[in-house]
């Protein structure tokens with residue numbers, strides 16, 4: 001059964017008089033775009049099967065002629081069956097068919113070394129300035145004793161009997177794309193073509209050993225909690241001299257009890273006593289750049305916000321900094337001596353309507369500080 005009744009030319013997006021190379025080109029483009037391994041489009045697999053079927057029909061002069069004259073019905077009466085295929089083995093088919101690696105190196109694992117993961121924790125103050133951290137890791141490196149070959153020095157290596165030393169098998173296969181030669185890695189020697197008689201005693205034949213290493217990790221100013229830094233080529237060594245993997249260092253930014261970070265902005269609170277808020281005061285507060293003395297005017301209210309523009313976190317890989325906002329909290333006495341109580345009562349007896357009257361526009365000023 002055909003998988004589609006849609007027009008094959010339409011599926012491939014080619015004209016009815018398109019030549020073979022135009023059809024092949026169109027299919028190749030769609031296959032790259034729709035392959036389920038790389039496509040996030042819904043129904044990519046179904047569409048992929050449809051364009052593959054369209055290509056199968058239109059790339060063969062007999063089935064194409066049949067389809068041109070009689071459409072899908074002609075194909076059915078001619079006994080056409082689209083080739084059933086397994087999505088899993090497609091990358092190999094494609095590289096054989098197109099003569100290149102359709103999905104780019106790495107999609108199929110390759111033989112490069114594994115990636116390495118590490119985690120570090122830094123202070124918020126260090127995240128604000130950027131820093132360099134020495135990260136200890138255990139990384140696989142080529143074995144010095146055997147030079148990475150896995151063979152005990154002075155002993156013999158023979159040729160793999162299974163593959164005759166080539167490391168791979170070649171198989172002629174028939175597929176939807178016609179006949180082609182399929183290459184498989186030899187399972188007996190894992191592609192090396194050699195049989196090791198005495199494995200290296202240092203690495204047990206693995207060709208690699210674990211080594212303690214320190215990675216110097218440059219942490220950019222403004223980094224956020226949980227971000228990862230990639231160090232290309234600092235991961236595990238590959239086997240048989242292939243390139244090393246990468247190291248990924250995840251950075252945790254320790255919360256600072258003095259500040260709350262939100263994006264690139266910093267928030268903190270300051271406690272003023274009732275009298276400091278009433279009379280005005282100079283108060284030392286912590287900022288990311290160190291202590292700063294802030295002047296609070298007489299009549300400062302709880303909930304008031306002071307904006308320290310440009311004293312927040314630096315913008316990661318950008319310019320400028322966020323802001324620092326200081327929220328005022330006013331502390332009210334909890335325990336009064338008799339004398340203090342008497343003084344407050346006396347103060348209160350002198351208070352009138354004007355004492356607590358807000359300044360014009362204070363509320364507007366407050367609101368603008370939050371923007």
Ligand SMILES: [Zn+2]
Nearest residue numbers: 143146200203
């Ligand atoms: Zn070794």
Ligand SMILES: [Zn+2]
Nearest residue numbers: 160163186189
């Ligand atoms: Zn072999």
